[in-house]
Amino acid sequence: MKFYKFFILFLFAGGLITSCSNNDDIEDFPEEKPDNSLTAEEELELEIKDFEYKAMDIWYYYNDDMDIYNDNYFGNQSELNEWLMTWDDPEELYYDGLLLNYPDTDRFSWIVDDYEELENQFSGTTTSTGIDYGLTYACDGCNNIILYARYVLPNTPAEDAGIERGMVFTEINGQELNINNYSSLLAESSWTLTLGEISDSGVDSTSETIDVSKTTVNENPVFITKTLDVDGKTVGYIMYNSFIFDYSSELNAAFGELKAANIDELVLDLRYNGGGRIDTAIDLASMITGQFNNEPFVKFQYNSYIQNVYESQGSDLTYRMDSTVNSPSGEEGTNSLNLSKVYVIATGSSASASELVINSLKPFIDVVHVGTTTVGKVQGSNTFYDSDAPNFDKDNSLNPDHKYALQPLVLSLVNKNNEAHPEGLSPDVEQREFISTYGILGDPNEPLLATTLELIRTGSRNMIPFEKTGKVPTNVISESKAEQFNYQRMYIDVNLPDQNN
Incomplete structure (x- = not known):
């Protein structure tokens, strides 16, 4: 049992301090230290660091692999405090002290000093x-x-x-x-x-x-919705660029248009979709299908501590397809297409929730992947605020003195057959993008879409890829969304287990 579960809120005082935070979000407090106590700035810095450690100690997916999270590593709160204050600031503690081999093993966990900016990005702003x-x-x-x-x-x-x-x-x-x-x-x-x-x-x-x-x-992530006539077949095309909960209704409405058009085939373009919210990915899968209501779609795997808590409560760690879409305005009926095959355009910019849709649909329907190998992001994260343990959610106990929040990896995801692809998903038909032959998105002559439409025409995956190579391949060094906190991240917003039972 984690020793600090028996602690209530305590006052920070005493101890040797090696450095002070220079973060702009921490106010300039007096430098004097009367009676060898901590300055107000140091107290706040220690509060932030203590919150970081304790949230990670409970929830971090890789904490089984790190000694600092062993129950007896720190004998008491004073020992923990001394260790926390050896780090220059909350960011150094997080990336160099609390993550497993950042960025080689874990490059997808992160910390922010303004959770409002993080929340805006999650909403597409x-x-x-x-x-x-x-x-x-x-x-x-x-x-x-x-x-x-x-x-x-x-x-x-x-x-x-x-x-x-x-x-x-x-x-x-x-x-x-x-x-x-x-x-x-x-x-x-x-x-x-x-x-x-x-x-x-x-x-x-x-x-x-x-x-x-x-x-x-x-940004409305539902970028293009249209239908195409391909040798007498009505083919629906939708380009979807991020799994943003705030636009769930727009995504469902787009599928409503395709459903009303009575499409024969669907091309789902995720070539630039770096991921997003997991329950939105489940909703998308239910829009594509619909005939698998209540079937297991994805399984969550936590660290041993959280896994044991769930299992002791008899909790089901399987999340299922359903007939309703969660949206900011409430639940609405899913516009399901009931398809038995989907063509997905995905590339090296497709990650996390995009890969989840492809991998978790494969046990149910034929998924034809056109493009290049995807990123290989199979873990999910959750937002933790400086509030009461164990859930660290944004409740009435939220610390008003700062806006730090954590977004660590907390789980790994597999499909109903316990399959995951951390090496990335390989395409059935490979087709790279070249800038000189980019084409217009949604146009039947655009190379990736043209390749996919030729697959629909021929019905064969053994076809030669659409030969329109061109100059300057898009070997991505970086991309616009890399500047955002949630780049290639997959996150959850579900009820976490009650550890007090």
Whole structure:
């Protein structure tokens, strides 16, 4: 049993302090230490660090593999406090002390100093120019990087500036992009982008520039919904770019359109979808099918402590497909297509909840994957706030003195057959994207969609991939959503087990 479960709130005092936090969210408190006690700043820093450790000690998926989470590693609270204050700040403690081999083993857990910004991103609200972009090398063997537009969100500065999919840019604010400076240049609030031109040798700069600034953007992840006539078959096409709960109704409405069109086949485009909320992924699977109501879709696996708590309560760690969609306005009936096959476009930018849909649908229906190998993200996370243990949720006991929150990995997911693919999901038919032949998203001639439609026409997976290679492959170094907290993350919002029973 974790020793601090028997503790109530306590006052922080005494102890040797090696450093103070310089985080901007912590107010400047007096430096003096009367009677050798902690300053107010140090007390707050210790509160934050104590919350970090105790939440991770209970919930962190990998805590069975780390000695610091053993029950007797710290004999009492004073020993824990001394260890916590050896770390310079809450971020250093989290990434260097509390995670398993960050970033090699665990690169998907994170900490934020403003949970309101995190919550905004979970709801689809970000600060952006409106360009969904990728970054890749400008040529073979060079260090220069280009920014290329994958799509542009409507009603944003990027759209107003005339930026379109397939445009490439070599400079930001007069500086050539390279592996060392791209992060700092992308962080600037306004950009003067130098347009590039694809040539036989790579990408060359031009003298043309485009000015664009960042603003608050609300992205509806249901980007395209349409139907196509393919040799007499009605094919539904939906491009879905993130599993955002706040747009569950919009996703369900899109499937309502496809259902009303009585489609014969469905192409689900997840090529740029880095994941998101797990229950939204389950809703999407139920929209594609519908004939498997109450069937097990995904199983959750926790660390040994949480797993034992669940099992002692007889809890079911299986989450099932159902006939209702959870949305901000409440439950609504699922617009299910009752399909026995789905074609999914997925790439190296498809992760977590996107992979969950593909992997967990495979035991039920034929899933045909076109594109490239996916990321291989099979763990899920949960948000923890500085409030009462054991659930650390955003309740009435929330600490009002700071806005730190944790988003650690807490579980691993497998399908009904106990299968997972941490190495990524390999395509049935491989087709890479090349910037010079990008095409228009949703157009039947766009290479990835064209390959998929040819599969529908022929009914054979042994076909030769659509041969439209082109120049400058999209070997992604980074992408726009990498600047967000929830990049390639999969998270839950479900009732956690009551450990007091």
